[in-house]
Amino acid sequence: MRFYEFEAKQLLAKSRIPLVQSEVANTAEEAEKIASTIGGPVILKAQAIAPGLAAASTREVSDPGAAKAAATELLGIDDGGRKPRGILVEARPTGEAVYSLSFTYDGTAKRPVVAAANMAGKIDDLADEHPDRIVRRHFSALFPFSDYIAKELAKSLSLGGNDLKRMTRIVSGLARLFLKYDLADLDITSIVKLGDGNFVVLDVEADLEIEARHRQRPMLDELGFSKDDLRQVREPTEFELEGARIDAEDPRGIISPIAEFDGNIGLVIGAGGGSLTLTDAVRKHGGRPANYAAIGGNPSVDKARRLTKLVLTKPGVDKIAVMSNVVSNTRADLVARGVIKGITELGFEPADKILIFRVPGAWEADAAKILEKYGVEYCDRTVSISEAARRAVEKVG
């Protein structure tokens, strides 16, 4: 879950990481005032989550009047259906040297890793063109972080004297913060060495490990991060919110993630990997999915019923495809009963609304019997995922 940069900087400030002077403005007037307090050139950063906004969400200006005009413009940008959460107005010092740092988990080494470069930018973006300017050190999530790891990293950046000591303090502080707050990624895309020899952090991107959001609640509360704010790249739609409600109201099994697309084939599909594969398969055969869903963990009849009704009543959807990988834990018969119930409750004939029913595996014989009663063909495991998707697309026309 992405932090707004002003939140990430609050975390850094708590760990005494030296930061450039900055303040959040909620109006253009406030932005002008902050800019004049800072004096000199400033950068304005609209606080936004959606990807691909980097260029659109920042402006560098040289005087407070220009800051006001830029802020007016930035406050109007579209952050995936949201307004920006204010504007970060910051000093833009230049210095004799610039560095960048990146903390993440290396899935190959299975350890946290810090990378540093003697240039500004996101290390992931620098890695292709400037591999020689990047140095890396793994560290441990099991043992406490030891400062020498940061010192060795600073040394490999060719730093010495006070520079080495100052950079060591920054890297150590960030590594401990990264572990303490369960961050998944922390990118310091620019650290400048000022004329007085001090380092100061300019630009920060930070992501929280989504699975740690419950145990990090105290930190999130302190930042004013609300419980239902999952920082998706765009605002959830009414369809998605209702899907999440259905999922939350019944602990038996899961049907999420649910996402809304703009196609016409309603998808009642599962499970985690099966839904990814099935969505690709529908598209490959020229179909346009109306939604995404991921049924798993043996959902109740009621959950399958409510998901079916949600998908089938989505504007533009006339028919649904019920498909999954070969199930082990989820019961095919319970899915069949839920789907049939959902359709009949809406006053339709199951045979008119089901493009295909391909849920092989546990309790498949019972599922086949239920469907037979309603004149719906049951596809067993001999019908591949690709073939099931092809037939569904063909039938929807």
Added chain:
Amino acid sequence: MAVIVHEDFQFIVQGITGREALNFTRECLQYGSKIIGGVTPGKGGREVYGVPVYDTVREITDKERVDGTIITVPLAFAPDAAYEAIDAGIKEIIIITEGIPRKDASAIVEYADLHGARLIGPNCLGIIVPDVCRFGSLGGPAVDCRKAFKPGVVGVMSRSGGMTTEICNALTLSGLGVSTAISIGGDPVIGSTYADLIPLFEADEDTKAVVVYSEPGGTAEAELARWTKENDSRLPIVAFVAGRFMDEMPGMSFGHAGTVVNKKVDSPADKMRRMREAGISVAEEIGDIPGLVRERIGN
């Protein structure tokens, strides 16, 4: 021959009295697996389908050889359960539990490494060698499990538990069958990646080819591609990458926790390119996998 498990492989289940654990314990026993004990704190002295339940792992390891453990305890207790198993000397550890933050997963892997133990998962369904041993919850009820997994020549590694069964089912239907299948887990940090495990398949004389199922997110496919280039492997590899539609939806996450794409190497397009360059066959559809395997093994 088989990978990791064998005919005499005996294991325990930590969290054996949980709902999911009760199911797969019964299913494993019906499949013929040797489960010699279970652990649930406070429930020592009971039995689950004839399997004795203990309060601690050491009560079992003190008197019997324990080759492996399946951990399926609630999220908050998973790291502790893993440390208990590792300290008791168990070397093959499967964690089924979902939702373990990567910091904890990383710490568990490091502890396992220090003690010469191997971790499969978290967020996985374990290992099966058809008709020999099922060590985990792959395949569901024994009767369904036997339909999807028949002994054969193809090793399978998958980031999705459900798709492990789907792919093995396709291989079984085609007559190729499965040598060993491993559900490796869908999390960003897992104990054993494709590249960690493929040398085991390489050494397994029953395995003639390997199929991998992959998803957006992470570096495991790039690592496998590198391994393939650097090692003169006898094994042809066929890969399938799901979630290609996510390439058009930057920043969105679907399915497993590991499927967040925020680095270049994470995207399905990048994964497919790297694997093809390394000589790995990339299947367009699941249904194409058996044919590609046959082409590669000349059968």
